[in-house]
Amino acid sequence: MKKIICYLLIAYPLHRATAQFEPNYDERKVPEFEVPDPLTSFDGEKITDTSEWENTRRPELYRFFEEQVYGKVPGKLDSLFFNIVEASENALDGKAQRKQVEVSLFKNGKSLAFTILLYLPKTGKPSPIFLGYNFYGNHTITDDTNVIVSQAWAMDNTEFGITGHTLTEASRGVRTNRWAIEKIIDGGFGLATLYYGEVDPDKNDFSDGLHSLFYKEGQERPKNDEWGSIAAWAFGMSRALDYFETDPDIDSARVLSFGHSRLGKAALWAGASDTRFAGVISNDSGCGGAALSKRKFGETVGRINTSFPYWFCDNFTEYTENEEALPIDQHELLALIAPRPLYVASAEDDQWADPRGEFLSARYASPVYELYGKKGITSNQMPEVNSPVQNTVAYHIRTGKHDVTHYDWEQYIAWAEKMVK
Ligand code: GCU
Helix, strand or coil: CHHHHHHHHHHHHHHHHHHHCCCCCCHHHCCCCCCCCCCECCCCCECCCHHHHHHHHHHHHHHHHHHHHHCECCCCCCEEEEEEEEEEEEECCCCEEEEEEEEEEEECCEEEEEEEEEEEECCCCCEEEEEEEECCCHHHCCCCCCCCCCCCCCCCEHHHCEECCECCHHHCCCCHHHCCHHHHHHCCCEEEEEEHHHHCCCCCCCCCHHHHHCCCCCCCCCCCCECCHHHHHHHHHHHHHHHHCCCCCEEEEEEEEEEECHHHHHHHHHHHHCCCCCEEEEECCCCCCCCCCCCCCCCCHHHHHHHCHHHCCHHHHHHCCCHHHCCCCHHHHHHCCCCCCEEEEEECCCHHHCHHHHHHHHHHHHHHHHHCCCCCCCCCCCCCCCCCEECCEEEEEECCCCCCCHHHHHHHHHHHHHHHC
Protein backbone atom coordinates (compact mmCIF):
# COMPACT_ATOMS: atom_id res chain seq x y z
CA MET A 1 0.00 0.00 0.00
CA LYS A 2 2.76 2.35 1.03
CA LYS A 3 4.42 1.64 -2.28
CA ILE A 4 1.28 2.48 -4.24
CA ILE A 5 0.75 5.78 -2.43
CA CYS A 6 4.35 6.65 -2.99
CA TYR A 7 3.99 5.82 -6.70
CA LEU A 8 0.85 7.92 -6.96
CA LEU A 9 2.57 10.85 -5.28
CA ILE A 10 5.45 10.71 -7.72
CA ALA A 11 3.45 9.85 -10.81
CA TYR A 12 0.68 12.40 -10.38
CA PRO A 13 2.74 15.57 -10.88
CA LEU A 14 4.58 13.95 -13.77
CA HIS A 15 1.34 12.95 -15.40
CA ARG A 16 -0.03 16.44 -14.86
CA ALA A 17 3.02 18.00 -16.42
CA THR A 18 2.74 15.94 -19.59
CA ALA A 19 -1.04 16.35 -19.76
CA GLN A 20 -0.63 20.12 -19.63
CA PHE A 21 1.65 20.04 -22.62
CA GLU A 22 -0.53 17.74 -24.72
CA PRO A 23 -1.51 20.06 -27.61
CA ASN A 24 -5.19 20.60 -28.22
CA TYR A 25 -6.37 20.27 -31.81
CA ASP A 26 -10.07 20.13 -31.03
CA GLU A 27 -11.99 23.35 -31.71
CA ARG A 28 -14.61 22.30 -29.14
CA LYS A 29 -11.98 22.33 -26.41
CA VAL A 30 -10.84 25.89 -27.11
CA PRO A 31 -11.55 27.78 -23.88
CA GLU A 32 -13.99 30.65 -23.83
CA PHE A 33 -12.10 33.88 -23.43
CA GLU A 34 -12.54 37.57 -23.82
CA VAL A 35 -10.57 39.09 -26.68
CA PRO A 36 -8.82 42.19 -25.30
CA ASP A 37 -10.11 45.21 -27.20
CA PRO A 38 -7.27 46.98 -28.99
CA LEU A 39 -9.38 50.14 -28.87
CA THR A 40 -9.88 50.23 -25.10
CA SER A 41 -6.89 51.30 -23.02
CA PHE A 42 -5.69 49.31 -20.00
CA ASP A 43 -7.54 51.73 -17.74
CA GLY A 44 -10.77 51.37 -19.69
CA GLU A 45 -10.70 54.47 -21.93
CA LYS A 46 -12.27 54.08 -25.38
CA ILE A 47 -9.91 54.94 -28.21
CA THR A 48 -11.81 56.74 -30.95
CA ASP A 49 -9.25 58.29 -33.26
CA THR A 50 -5.76 57.80 -34.61
CA SER A 51 -4.25 60.43 -32.36
CA GLU A 52 -5.50 58.62 -29.21
CA TRP A 53 -4.25 55.40 -30.70
CA GLU A 54 -0.81 56.82 -31.43
CA ASN A 55 -0.39 58.79 -28.22
CA THR A 56 -2.04 56.53 -25.64
CA ARG A 57 -2.96 53.06 -26.71
CA ARG A 58 -0.21 52.09 -29.10
CA PRO A 59 2.56 53.13 -26.67
CA GLU A 60 1.07 51.17 -23.75
CA LEU A 61 0.54 48.07 -25.89
CA TYR A 62 4.00 48.40 -27.35
CA ARG A 63 5.49 48.71 -23.86
CA PHE A 64 3.72 45.57 -22.74
CA PHE A 65 5.07 43.50 -25.65
CA GLU A 66 8.48 45.03 -25.14
CA GLU A 67 8.78 44.43 -21.40
CA GLN A 68 6.72 41.27 -20.95
CA VAL A 69 6.96 39.31 -24.20
CA TYR A 70 9.96 39.92 -26.49
CA GLY A 71 12.18 42.04 -24.24
CA LYS A 72 13.76 45.47 -24.53
CA VAL A 73 16.90 46.27 -26.46
CA PRO A 74 19.24 47.30 -23.63
CA GLY A 75 20.96 50.22 -25.33
CA LYS A 76 22.31 51.76 -28.50
CA LEU A 77 25.19 50.53 -30.62
CA ASP A 78 28.45 52.49 -30.45
CA SER A 79 28.81 52.30 -34.22
CA LEU A 80 27.73 50.51 -37.35
CA PHE A 81 29.64 49.94 -40.64
CA PHE A 82 28.64 48.67 -44.05
CA ASN A 83 31.00 47.06 -46.49
CA ILE A 84 29.99 45.81 -49.95
CA VAL A 85 32.12 42.67 -50.09
CA GLU A 86 30.88 41.40 -53.46
CA ALA A 87 28.68 42.68 -56.28
CA SER A 88 27.70 41.78 -59.83
CA GLU A 89 25.57 43.39 -62.52
CA ASN A 90 25.08 40.02 -64.09
CA ALA A 91 23.33 37.76 -61.61
CA LEU A 92 20.50 35.31 -62.37
CA ASP A 93 21.44 35.06 -66.07
CA GLY A 94 21.76 38.82 -66.35
CA LYS A 95 18.32 39.50 -64.94
CA ALA A 96 19.44 40.96 -61.63
CA GLN A 97 22.06 42.81 -59.74
CA ARG A 98 23.63 40.96 -56.78
CA LYS A 99 25.27 42.53 -53.75
CA GLN A 100 26.67 41.02 -50.60
CA VAL A 101 27.00 43.56 -47.84
CA GLU A 102 28.72 42.98 -44.55
CA VAL A 103 27.14 44.86 -41.66
CA SER A 104 29.42 45.25 -38.62
CA LEU A 105 28.02 46.24 -35.24
CA PHE A 106 30.21 47.61 -32.43
CA LYS A 107 29.43 47.93 -28.74
CA ASN A 108 31.53 47.97 -25.57
CA GLY A 109 34.69 47.09 -27.50
CA LYS A 110 33.01 43.97 -28.97
CA SER A 111 31.70 43.42 -32.49
CA LEU A 112 29.49 41.19 -34.56
CA ALA A 113 29.03 41.01 -38.33
CA PHE A 114 26.37 39.62 -40.62
CA THR A 115 26.05 39.57 -44.39
CA ILE A 116 23.05 40.72 -46.40
CA LEU A 117 22.54 38.97 -49.73
CA LEU A 118 20.66 41.19 -52.19
CA TYR A 119 19.18 40.52 -55.60
CA LEU A 120 17.73 43.61 -57.27
CA PRO A 121 15.85 43.94 -60.56
CA LYS A 122 17.62 46.02 -63.19
CA THR A 123 14.91 48.64 -63.54
CA GLY A 124 17.14 51.69 -63.27
CA LYS A 125 15.03 52.89 -60.34
CA PRO A 126 15.30 52.32 -56.58
CA SER A 127 13.56 48.98 -55.91
CA PRO A 128 11.03 48.06 -53.26
CA ILE A 129 12.28 44.93 -51.51
CA PHE A 130 11.31 41.99 -49.37
CA LEU A 131 13.66 41.46 -46.42
CA GLY A 132 13.65 38.12 -44.65
CA TYR A 133 15.90 35.83 -42.68
CA ASN A 134 16.83 32.35 -43.82
CA PHE A 135 17.36 29.34 -41.53
CA TYR A 136 20.57 27.79 -42.92
CA GLY A 137 22.67 30.50 -44.54
CA ASN A 138 22.38 32.79 -47.56
CA HIS A 139 23.96 30.16 -49.82
CA THR A 140 21.03 27.78 -49.21
CA ILE A 141 18.43 30.00 -50.88
CA THR A 142 20.02 29.84 -54.37
CA ASP A 143 22.29 27.70 -56.55
CA ASP A 144 24.33 30.84 -57.32
CA THR A 145 27.91 29.76 -56.53
CA ASN A 146 28.97 33.35 -55.80
CA VAL A 147 27.00 33.47 -52.59
CA ILE A 148 29.31 33.41 -49.58
CA VAL A 149 28.97 30.46 -47.17
CA SER A 150 28.56 31.73 -43.61
CA GLN A 151 31.01 30.64 -40.94
CA ALA A 152 28.53 31.14 -38.14
CA TRP A 153 27.13 28.36 -35.95
CA ALA A 154 24.30 26.44 -37.60
CA MET A 155 21.75 23.91 -36.48
CA ASP A 156 22.75 20.43 -37.65
CA ASN A 157 20.57 18.97 -40.38
CA THR A 158 21.67 15.69 -41.93
CA GLU A 159 19.20 16.02 -44.81
CA PHE A 160 21.00 19.23 -45.79
CA GLY A 161 24.49 17.83 -45.08
CA ILE A 162 25.01 20.15 -42.11
CA THR A 163 27.04 18.50 -39.34
CA GLY A 164 29.31 19.81 -36.59
CA HIS A 165 27.25 23.05 -36.65
CA THR A 166 29.22 24.09 -39.73
CA LEU A 167 27.89 25.27 -43.08
CA THR A 168 29.66 24.04 -46.22
CA GLU A 169 29.16 23.73 -49.99
CA ALA A 170 27.05 20.63 -49.28
CA SER A 171 24.09 22.81 -48.34
CA ARG A 172 24.26 25.23 -51.27
CA GLY A 173 20.82 25.62 -52.82
CA VAL A 174 19.01 23.26 -50.42
CA ARG A 175 16.31 25.84 -49.71
CA THR A 176 15.72 27.26 -53.21
CA ASN A 177 12.15 25.94 -52.98
CA ARG A 178 11.35 28.50 -50.25
CA TRP A 179 12.57 31.57 -52.15
CA ALA A 180 10.84 32.45 -55.43
CA ILE A 181 13.69 34.75 -56.45
CA GLU A 182 12.87 34.92 -60.18
CA LYS A 183 9.20 35.67 -59.49
CA ILE A 184 10.20 38.41 -57.05
CA ILE A 185 12.57 39.98 -59.59
CA ASP A 186 10.03 39.63 -62.43
CA GLY A 187 7.49 41.38 -60.19
CA GLY A 188 9.82 44.39 -59.98
CA PHE A 189 10.89 43.70 -56.39
CA GLY A 190 14.27 43.01 -54.87
CA LEU A 191 15.04 40.37 -52.29
CA ALA A 192 17.32 40.80 -49.31
CA THR A 193 18.09 37.92 -47.01
CA LEU A 194 20.23 37.38 -43.91
CA TYR A 195 21.25 34.29 -42.02
CA TYR A 196 19.70 34.52 -38.56
CA GLY A 197 22.51 32.48 -36.97
CA GLU A 198 24.92 35.34 -37.68
CA VAL A 199 22.83 37.70 -35.57
CA ASP A 200 21.97 35.30 -32.75
CA PRO A 201 22.59 31.54 -32.88
CA ASP A 202 19.31 29.69 -32.28
CA LYS A 203 20.23 27.96 -29.03
CA ASN A 204 19.63 28.49 -25.35
CA ASP A 205 22.92 30.20 -24.72
CA PHE A 206 23.27 33.89 -24.07
CA SER A 207 27.06 33.94 -24.14
CA ASP A 208 27.18 34.55 -27.89
CA GLY A 209 25.38 36.55 -30.58
CA LEU A 210 24.07 40.07 -30.32
CA HIS A 211 23.14 39.89 -26.61
CA SER A 212 26.74 39.52 -25.50
CA LEU A 213 27.73 42.88 -27.01
CA PHE A 214 25.49 44.76 -24.61
CA TYR A 215 26.50 43.16 -21.30
CA LYS A 216 27.83 45.25 -18.45
CA GLU A 217 30.94 43.98 -16.64
CA GLY A 218 30.19 40.52 -15.21
CA GLN A 219 26.73 40.20 -16.81
CA GLU A 220 26.00 36.82 -18.41
CA ARG A 221 22.44 37.03 -19.61
CA PRO A 222 19.81 39.68 -20.33
CA LYS A 223 17.74 41.03 -17.43
CA ASN A 224 14.15 39.78 -17.01
CA ASP A 225 12.67 42.50 -19.19
CA GLU A 226 15.47 42.46 -21.75
CA TRP A 227 15.54 40.87 -25.16
CA GLY A 228 15.40 37.24 -26.10
CA SER A 229 16.37 35.92 -29.52
CA ILE A 230 13.27 37.11 -31.40
CA ALA A 231 13.98 40.71 -30.40
CA ALA A 232 17.65 40.27 -31.34
CA TRP A 233 16.67 38.96 -34.78
CA ALA A 234 14.25 41.89 -35.18
CA PHE A 235 17.07 44.29 -34.26
CA GLY A 236 19.23 42.71 -37.00
CA MET A 237 16.49 43.39 -39.55
CA SER A 238 16.45 47.03 -38.51
CA ARG A 239 20.22 47.28 -38.98
CA ALA A 240 19.77 45.87 -42.49
CA LEU A 241 17.21 48.63 -43.04
CA ASP A 242 19.84 51.15 -41.88
CA TYR A 243 22.00 49.89 -44.74
CA PHE A 244 19.13 50.12 -47.26
CA GLU A 245 18.81 53.81 -46.42
CA THR A 246 22.32 54.30 -47.76
CA ASP A 247 21.90 52.29 -50.99
CA PRO A 248 20.52 54.32 -53.95
CA ASP A 249 19.41 51.11 -55.71
CA ILE A 250 16.91 50.39 -52.92
CA ASP A 251 13.75 52.29 -52.06
CA SER A 252 14.12 52.18 -48.28
CA ALA A 253 10.60 53.57 -47.80
CA ARG A 254 9.24 50.39 -49.40
CA VAL A 255 10.88 47.55 -47.49
CA LEU A 256 8.59 44.71 -46.45
CA SER A 257 9.66 42.60 -43.52
CA PHE A 258 9.00 38.93 -44.24
CA GLY A 259 9.51 35.76 -42.23
CA HIS A 260 8.47 32.16 -41.86
CA SER A 261 7.66 30.49 -38.57
CA ARG A 262 10.07 31.59 -35.78
CA LEU A 263 11.44 34.08 -38.28
CA GLY A 264 7.86 35.23 -38.95
CA LYS A 265 7.64 36.05 -35.25
CA ALA A 266 10.83 38.09 -35.70
CA ALA A 267 9.45 39.80 -38.83
CA LEU A 268 6.32 40.85 -36.92
CA TRP A 269 8.28 42.24 -33.99
CA ALA A 270 10.62 44.03 -36.41
CA GLY A 271 7.60 45.67 -38.09
CA ALA A 272 6.07 46.59 -34.73
CA SER A 273 9.26 47.99 -33.24
CA ASP A 274 10.55 49.78 -36.33
CA THR A 275 7.92 51.82 -38.14
CA ARG A 276 10.28 52.40 -41.07
CA PHE A 277 9.21 48.99 -42.39
CA ALA A 278 6.56 49.66 -45.01
CA GLY A 279 4.69 46.45 -44.23
CA VAL A 280 4.99 42.95 -42.79
CA ILE A 281 4.41 39.41 -44.04
CA SER A 282 3.97 36.65 -41.47
CA ASN A 283 4.18 33.18 -42.99
CA ASP A 284 3.00 30.43 -40.59
CA SER A 285 4.36 32.35 -37.58
CA GLY A 286 2.07 30.62 -35.04
CA CYS A 287 2.46 30.90 -31.26
CA GLY A 288 4.27 34.05 -30.16
CA GLY A 289 3.70 35.33 -33.72
CA ALA A 290 0.34 35.96 -35.35
CA ALA A 291 -1.69 33.27 -33.54
CA LEU A 292 -3.88 34.17 -30.56
CA SER A 293 -2.41 32.78 -27.33
CA LYS A 294 -5.67 32.57 -25.39
CA ARG A 295 -7.07 29.92 -27.73
CA LYS A 296 -4.39 27.46 -26.51
CA PHE A 297 -4.73 25.57 -29.78
CA GLY A 298 -1.64 23.69 -31.01
CA GLU A 299 1.47 25.27 -29.53
CA THR A 300 0.81 27.14 -26.28
CA VAL A 301 2.73 29.77 -24.31
CA GLY A 302 3.71 27.05 -21.81
CA ARG A 303 4.97 24.81 -24.54
CA ILE A 304 6.98 27.50 -26.35
CA ASN A 305 8.45 28.77 -23.07
CA THR A 306 9.58 25.22 -22.30
CA SER A 307 11.06 24.35 -25.71
CA PHE A 308 12.38 27.82 -26.62
CA PRO A 309 12.59 29.92 -23.42
CA TYR A 310 15.38 32.06 -24.89
CA TRP A 311 13.20 33.37 -27.74
CA PHE A 312 11.33 35.65 -25.33
CA CYS A 313 12.26 37.73 -22.29
CA ASP A 314 12.18 35.99 -18.91
CA ASN A 315 9.11 37.98 -17.82
CA PHE A 316 7.07 36.04 -20.39
CA THR A 317 7.28 32.87 -18.21
CA GLU A 318 4.66 34.57 -16.03
CA TYR A 319 2.15 33.46 -18.67
CA THR A 320 3.23 29.82 -18.94
CA GLU A 321 -0.01 27.83 -18.59
CA ASN A 322 -1.50 31.15 -17.57
CA GLU A 323 -2.72 32.76 -20.79
CA GLU A 324 -5.83 33.98 -18.96
CA ALA A 325 -3.64 36.47 -17.11
CA LEU A 326 -2.41 38.12 -20.32
CA PRO A 327 -3.93 41.61 -20.62
CA ILE A 328 -3.15 41.49 -24.35
CA ASP A 329 -3.21 38.96 -27.15
CA GLN A 330 -1.29 38.62 -30.37
CA HIS A 331 -3.86 40.55 -32.48
CA GLU A 332 -2.54 43.58 -30.62
CA LEU A 333 0.95 42.84 -31.85
CA LEU A 334 -0.54 42.89 -35.37
CA ALA A 335 -2.35 46.14 -34.56
CA LEU A 336 1.01 47.77 -33.75
CA ILE A 337 1.79 47.48 -37.46
CA ALA A 338 -1.27 49.56 -38.47
CA PRO A 339 -1.84 51.37 -40.75
CA ARG A 340 0.95 49.68 -42.71
CA PRO A 341 0.05 46.69 -44.88
CA LEU A 342 0.07 43.35 -43.09
CA TYR A 343 -0.22 39.86 -44.58
CA VAL A 344 -0.89 36.86 -42.34
CA ALA A 345 -0.66 33.45 -43.99
CA SER A 346 -1.34 29.95 -42.71
CA ALA A 347 -1.15 26.40 -44.03
CA GLU A 348 -3.95 23.87 -43.68
CA ASP A 349 -1.76 21.08 -42.33
CA ASP A 350 0.10 23.37 -39.95
CA GLN A 351 -2.27 22.95 -37.01
CA TRP A 352 0.62 23.44 -34.56
CA ALA A 353 0.62 27.12 -35.62
CA ASP A 354 -3.20 27.37 -35.24
CA PRO A 355 -4.40 28.71 -38.62
CA ARG A 356 -7.74 29.77 -37.17
CA GLY A 357 -5.98 31.64 -34.36
CA GLU A 358 -3.83 33.40 -36.98
CA PHE A 359 -6.91 34.35 -39.00
CA LEU A 360 -8.87 35.64 -35.99
CA SER A 361 -5.87 37.63 -34.90
CA ALA A 362 -5.80 39.44 -38.27
CA ARG A 363 -9.55 39.95 -37.97
CA TYR A 364 -9.33 41.36 -34.41
CA ALA A 365 -6.47 43.71 -35.37
CA SER A 366 -8.60 45.17 -38.16
CA PRO A 367 -10.55 47.80 -36.13
CA VAL A 368 -7.25 49.66 -35.68
CA TYR A 369 -6.75 49.69 -39.45
CA GLU A 370 -10.32 50.92 -39.87
CA LEU A 371 -9.51 53.85 -37.60
CA TYR A 372 -7.12 54.91 -40.37
CA GLY A 373 -9.72 54.31 -43.09
CA LYS A 374 -7.90 51.15 -44.22
CA LYS A 375 -9.67 47.92 -44.99
CA GLY A 376 -8.78 44.98 -42.79
CA ILE A 377 -10.36 41.54 -42.54
CA THR A 378 -14.07 42.22 -42.37
CA SER A 379 -15.53 38.74 -41.94
CA ASN A 380 -15.40 36.40 -38.96
CA GLN A 381 -15.58 33.53 -41.42
CA MET A 382 -12.25 32.06 -42.46
CA PRO A 383 -11.83 32.06 -46.24
CA GLU A 384 -11.69 28.75 -48.09
CA VAL A 385 -8.25 27.26 -48.65
CA ASN A 386 -6.32 28.88 -51.49
CA SER A 387 -8.76 31.84 -51.61
CA PRO A 388 -6.78 34.84 -50.38
CA VAL A 389 -8.44 37.96 -49.01
CA GLN A 390 -6.13 40.84 -49.84
CA ASN A 391 -6.94 44.16 -48.24
CA THR A 392 -4.47 46.33 -46.32
CA VAL A 393 -4.73 43.41 -43.91
CA ALA A 394 -4.50 40.25 -46.00
CA TYR A 395 -4.93 36.60 -45.13
CA HIS A 396 -4.72 33.25 -46.82
CA ILE A 397 -4.70 29.64 -45.81
CA ARG A 398 -3.21 27.38 -48.44
CA THR A 399 -3.24 23.63 -48.76
CA GLY A 400 -0.16 21.83 -47.53
CA LYS A 401 2.26 21.86 -44.66
CA HIS A 402 4.35 24.28 -42.60
CA ASP A 403 6.54 25.75 -45.34
CA VAL A 404 6.98 28.70 -47.70
CA THR A 405 5.84 27.82 -51.21
CA HIS A 406 5.72 29.51 -54.59
CA TYR A 407 1.98 29.85 -54.05
CA ASP A 408 2.68 31.93 -50.93
CA TRP A 409 5.15 34.14 -52.82
CA GLU A 410 2.74 34.64 -55.74
CA GLN A 411 0.21 36.04 -53.26
CA TYR A 412 2.75 38.26 -51.48
CA ILE A 413 4.02 39.71 -54.76
CA ALA A 414 0.52 40.41 -56.16
CA TRP A 415 -0.57 42.03 -52.89
CA ALA A 416 2.66 44.02 -52.47
CA GLU A 417 2.22 45.39 -55.99
CA LYS A 418 -1.08 46.90 -54.86
CA MET A 419 0.19 48.02 -51.46
CA VAL A 420 3.65 49.49 -51.90
CA LYS A 421 4.35 50.00 -55.60
C1 GCU B 1 8.79 24.93 -33.75
C2 GCU B 1 8.22 25.94 -32.78
C3 GCU B 1 7.41 27.01 -33.51
C4 GCU B 1 8.22 27.61 -34.62
C5 GCU B 1 8.74 26.52 -35.53
C6 GCU B 1 9.66 26.98 -36.65
O1 GCU B 1 7.78 24.16 -34.29
O2 GCU B 1 7.43 25.25 -31.83
O3 GCU B 1 7.01 28.03 -32.61
O4 GCU B 1 7.46 28.55 -35.34
O5 GCU B 1 9.49 25.60 -34.76
O6 GCU B 1 10.32 28.00 -36.52
O7 GCU B 1 9.76 26.26 -37.64
